[in-house]
Amino acid sequence: MGPWHALLSYPKGGRAWIGWSQGLPPAGERLGGQAFLLLFREGPRMLLSAAPADAQAPTSMAMLPDLPATHHARKVLGHDLMRTPARIGAKYFYDQRGCELFEAITRLPEYYPTRTEKALLQARGADIARSVGPCTSLIELGAGNCEKVRLLLSALQPQCFVGVDVAGDFVQAAVERLAREFPGLEVCAVEADITAPVALPARIAAEGRLVFYPGSSIGNFDPDQSMTLLRQMRTLAGAGGGLLIGIDLPKDLQVLEAAYNDAAGVTAEFNRNVLRHVNQCLDSDFDPAQWAHVAFFNAAHSRMEMHLQALQAVQVRWPGGARAFAQGERIHTENSYKYPLPLFLQMLTQAGFKACKAWTDERDWFAVIHARA
Ligand SMILES: C[S@@+](CC[C@H](N)C(=O)[O-])C[C@H]1O[C@@H](n2cnc3c(N)ncnc32)[C@H](O)[C@@H]1O
Numbered sequence: 001m002g003p004w005h006a007l008l009s010y011p012k013g014g015r016a017w018i019g020w021s022q023g024l025p026p027a028g029e030r031l032g033g034q035a036f037l038l039l040f041r042e043g044p045r046m047l048l049s050a051a052p053a054d055a056q057a058p059t060s061m062a063m064l065p066d067l068p069a070t071h072h073a074r075k076v077l078g079h080d081l082m083r084t085p086a087r088i089g090a091k092y093f094y095d096q097r098g099c100e101l102f103e104a105i106t107r108l109p110e111y112y113p114t115r116t117e118k119a120l121l122q123a124r125g126a127d128i129a130r131s132v133g134p135c136t137s138l139i140e141l142g143a144g145n146c147e148k149v150r151l152l153l154s155a156l157q158p159q160c161f162v163g164v165d166v167a168g169d170f171v172q173a174a175v176e177r178l179a180r181e182f183p184g185l186e187v188c189a190v191e192a193d194i195t196a197p198v199a200l201p202a203r204i205a206a207e208g209r210l211v212f213y214p215g216s217s218i219g220n221f222d223p224d225q226s227m228t229l230l231r232q233m234r235t236l237a238g239a240g241g242g243l244l245i246g247i248d249l250p251k252d253l254q255v256l257e258a259a260y261n262d263a264a265g266v267t268a269e270f271n272r273n274v275l276r277h278v279n280q281c282l283d284s285d286f287d288p289a290q291w292a293h294v295a296f297f298n299a300a301h302s303r304m305e306m307h308l309q310a311l312q313a314v315q316v317r318w319p320g321g322a323r324a325f326a327q328g329e330r331i332h333t334e335n336s337y338k339y340p341l342p343l344f345l346q347m348l349t350q351a352g353f354k355a356c357k358a359w360t361d362e363r364d365w366f367a368v369i370h371a372r373a
Pocket residue numbers: 090091094099102114141142143144145146148164165166167192193194195214215216217
């Protein structure tokens with residue numbers, strides 16, 4: 001068997017990292033044979049067998065990056081930092097603090113996307129449910145705190161909810177809250193990077209899947225990457241399934257720029273926090289205080305951009321690499337494309353989706369689209 005790790009969470013608390021691997025994880029215990037390990041991230045350490053006698057069905061499964069994958073991620077991060085301009089992938093925003101800062105952003109007066117999309121889901125829930133039809137599994141990609149799906153559960157009545165996110169602990173806590181709130185709903189958290197095809201636990205039926213991708217997160221990817229992602233979502237939804245996706249539409253420049261440049265400085269803190277996470281992943285020595293938040297609309301590409309700009313000359317080092325940044329030099333940290341609705345509907349068709357139905361708010365700021373796979 002090749003390198004493989006799984007994180008199983010049991011309803012009664014405690015999390016076990018179970019693996020069959022060519023090497024030990026950074027912390028773990030060999031149990032004998034090819035199976036090893038386990039340790040609890042919080043609370044007392046205790047050993048479980050790979051199939052504990054008293055185990056109930058796991059509530060979650062996460063494919064953790066195996067050691068070669070972690071090595072690859074470090075290589076990509078280092079390579080991106082050496083580019084001109086340097087880049088950091090948007091997924092690095094989301095360590096625990098980044099997830100919490102994003103939640104704070106969604107409550108800011110300037111940040112219209114979350115409240116606009118939530119209002120749309122609330123107002124159009126019944127229409128969406130009619131368009132979707134029978135839904136067995138609702139699979140949210142980049143689920144984060146799973147706030148938006150709450151607005152759909154009563155209308156869609158799925159048997160099972162799967163929250164997929166690169167921030168594994170954060171989404172795990174969110175699905176556990178959901179399970180307490182909606183007794184009878186089977187829930188599952190999957191820690192995965194959705195840019196690669198997502199593997200779901202075998203018990204998630206292939207029929208009746210609705211993939212949910214809200215938050216206009218598709219806008220964080222370049223158009224080519226978005227097309228690849230949309231095709232992967234169609235495969236994940238399967239024949240007879242569908243996609244429900246939220247997209248932020250082009251609008252007044254001031255509204256857009258204020259949403260990414262809030263007066264309280266929360267977005268600035270969110271942007272700088274990416275450097276702390278990169279330090280953790282790469283063992284680099286960024287000092288976030290040496291960087292200023294910059295956000296603006298790039299009309300040529302119809303996208304908001306976020307950058308970090310060096311306040312002084314900065315030297316950054318990491319194992320196997322180093323980069324000198326001149327004062328004023330920038331690191332490109334995020335794009336957020338704003339697609340006109342007809343263009344995005346065309347992209348869905350190109351990705352193989354059929355029969356798209358779209359709902360927009362009264363200002364035409366945001367759209368929620370249901371597309372059949
Ligand atoms: C902007 S937040 C949106 C959260 C929530 N879906 C919403 O609409 O409010 C993006 C979420 O996607 C997750 N994410 C970002 N990049 C990801 C990736 N490549 N794979 C999986 N999850 C990712 C983040 O951890 C975060 O929870």
